Amino acid sequence: MTTTALPLGPGQAVLAIDVGGTDTKAALFDSTGTMLGLSRTPTPLCGTGTADAVLHRVRELRMQFATDFPDVPPHALGMLAPGLVDDDRGIGVLSANLHWSNIPFTQLAQDLLRLPTTFSHDVRAAGEAEFRLGAGRGYQNLVVLVIGTGIAGSLFIDGHAYSAGGFAGEIGHAIVDPLGPVCVCGSRGCLEAIASAGAIARRYHDRTGIKPDGARDVLLRSHSGDPDAAAVWNEALDALAVSIAQLAAILAPEAIVIGGGLAQAGDALVVPLRERVDALLSFHRRPVLLPAMLGENAGLLGAALRARDLLDAKLIRTDVHA
Amino acid sequence: MTTTALPLGPGQAVLAIDVGGTDTKAALFDSTGTMLGLSRTPTPLCGTGTADAVLHRVRELRMQFATDFPDVPPHALGMLAPGLVDDDRGIGVLSANLHWSNIPFTQLAQDLLRLPTTFSHDVRAAGEAEFRLGAGRGYQNLVVLVIGTGIAGSLFIDGHAYSAGGFAGEIGHAIVDPLGPVCVCGSRGCLEAIASAGAIARRYHDRTGIKPDGARDVLLRSHSGDPDAAAVWNEALDALAVSIAQLAAILAPEAIVIGGGLAQAGDALVVPLRERVDALLSFHRRPVLLPAMLGENAGLLGAALRARDLLDAKLIRTDVHA
Known part of the structure; x- marks a missing residue:
């Protein structure tokens, strides 16, 4: 893009x-x-x-x-x-x-x-800021996946944000491996327990006894030939790919925007992820995978959008009753 | 209900x-x-x-x-x-x-x-017939899961059917176990490859060399103490529960209606499924699991609804231009 x-x-x-x-x-x-x-x-x-x-x-x-x-x-x-x-x-x-x-x-x-x-x-x-102003612009059916300490998503369905009273989009707490590790939420095999930046650092520490300087450090160690770092990083990519394949089957979004701290890995994340997702899917519609565009202030932009929407809605209501 | x-x-x-x-x-x-x-x-x-x-x-x-x-x-x-x-x-x-x-x-x-x-x-x-006339009546966010020879679903989001150009709702081809069996679609570990009526009969046959008279026969054999039948049936229930837990995390529907041939198993399907789903979820909103109400003619009812909708839309358009 x-x-x-x-x-x-x-x-x-x-x-x-x-x-x-x-x-x-x-x-x-x-x-x-x-x-x-x-x-x-x-x-x-x-x-x-x-x-x-x-x-x-x-x-x-x-x-x-x-x-x-x-x-x-x-x-x-x-x-x-x-x-x-x-x-x-x-x-x-x-x-x-x-x-x-x-x-x-x-x-x-x-x-x-x-x-x-x-x-x-x-x-x-x-997510709404990415949908309306950023990488998701122009798509009607979109998932914005934010991968940081935890993992959460926002869903846009036929052009509208969908939240189900706040419960929808908990993609980090959808099961990607029924025999996977126990998650902080209490469930087993959640995406977040394997593929969040927090999980990547923790799993490397559990495996080696070495405390890495975040998920990015695990990625760097993987590039330097550390087999433990490579294993942890690849397991995270595999789990993310399974999750995206699930989204493709269930929701079939046209695109998935990936943001959050882990997305700063750039091509090291998105390129192998595209390959893995492609290998997992068959007849499904393949979502375009896009890095987020708005950076760490996307939330403030989204808050501003919603505050302005509120004023617009009040304006419309005033007009109707005038 | x-x-x-x-x-x-x-x-x-x-x-x-x-x-x-x-x-x-x-x-x-x-x-x-x-x-x-x-x-x-x-x-x-x-x-x-x-x-x-x-x-x-x-x-x-x-x-x-x-x-x-x-x-x-x-x-x-x-x-x-x-x-x-x-x-x-x-x-x-x-x-x-x-x-x-x-x-x-x-x-x-x-x-x-x-x-x-x-x-x-x-x-x-x-699914639309169940949503408007059957077990899903009164819910705004609903999944109707049809488990027969294959598995497919229909999604209702904030009161509207969501199809994503025909690609959404392929719940049977969402991954429930990345190391699971290869599916007819070519992917690995799809729900349908483990939990459809077709898969249950086939997996029992693969396991024992005995060709059962459909999934219902496998269930009956399981009730008669056949350990292979129990294993196949339980694996199907486990896979369905994982799939429903994924839907709860991603879409958080208020209810999931279960129809199709396998749903004729009634409480033998729905009761253990509720228990398993409950055990898999943590903070998620727990969907109500309901058996479908309209039986095998639900499709014809849905076709009639859509044909009448078409006529209503034409009527509205005629009114507007009159």
Whole structure:
């Protein structure tokens, strides 16, 4: 793909806040779509008080942007979080890392900030940015697979995001090998337990006693002739290929966009993956495999898109009732 | 489930013809939704001339119904076939058994019969009937899994049938065990190669040299203490459970309806399957597993639904332009 990512483009100014398990990223998008004041601060982790602490951090961030960019008041907030999220109802259903369950973030943030708010899942929002502005542009049926510490996906079906109340797209927790290793989720043989960046580093450590500097280090060691690194890396590629073949059989997406930390391996990931997927499929429609285009700020772009969608929807509703 | 299937209900009279790999079934549905003159005749298999022979058989059937039910002229035809079918464009993309590729059946049948026609996939049409009139009623996100000689599924996403140009729903050809047996499709470890009624009978035969009287006979032998039959049956259940767990992770349907010949095993299939699926899942949303309700004529009902939808769409279009 030689296409360039679309910029966000013109629209109303919106605030985007991506609450991660470690850091919280925030940025303001002005009416031209330009990203302003990108910041990254530690997410306040306060046990069962984390949801409250996060909301107060969101308010602080909003005030900071008001001070720094007084001429760009945002008209809406797009807020993201990991875990199980019900995008349609704006609820943080469950996050083990952030110690919350069933928090109505959309409502709470709106009340606290007096700003129209959308609250949605970080990976799905990043996927939507790739779908609308990035590598997935032009496809109607698309999967965006994010391979980092864990693995999650977002599904686009006949042109629309599909989330099934937050439960869909858990491709990292679909079984690729019934006799495979036990996953952190408690199931056996999940893709994530074999092929996430976290699993690759852990499995190399388990195998050799040597702690690698992440999955990338395992790949480098594999290129240097380390047979253990090669075995771990190849098992990850095999598992990813099985997963993509399953997606081809069940959903038959036209394309699969691969993002997240592991995707930075570039051709070392995508080229052998294409070969393996091709070997596994028969009559199935072969999905085009594409590297993600938007990088680590895809989530913020997705949050901004959703915040603007909210304003557009309100506008339409106002028109209808006028 | 103690609910009763909905009848087709009132609407325009339509003709439904389900062209199978062995037999062709046909019926007329009158304006009350009553099924008239259900017939089953051998599908004319004429090598590369099969598509033409099928179209002429469709015309003969239409004339026969005109003779038998002169007071019930159909206003549209719903025609079904197996293989790879593009429902939206009405094209028989590929059928190895029926020796055709890229046949524009909707257009050809319309020209031959001078009757508005829909042409769609047999399993998807049967699935749609379960979705709209049968066990899947009331669910927005549903998979209908048909387990017979082969295994295929139909997907309903946010209330709409999803076919991806005919390629989606090939659950029988998604990998459940990367080291499993080679499938007829050429891939390895497909669900269909382990858990279809055909595979169960074949695997028992391979294991014992005894040719069973179908999958049901293998189940009966298993109940009589035959360890080979129990092993084959349990491997099929395990593979089906892995497949359902994959669907739960990827699509998170609220329910999965199980139909086809193997579903006639009833509780002997569904009860142990529920237990196995439950054991495989962790945080995933657990789909309700339901036996299909409409029986072997689900396909004809689906064809009738689609033929009536076509007439309704034409009516709406006429209204718009009036």
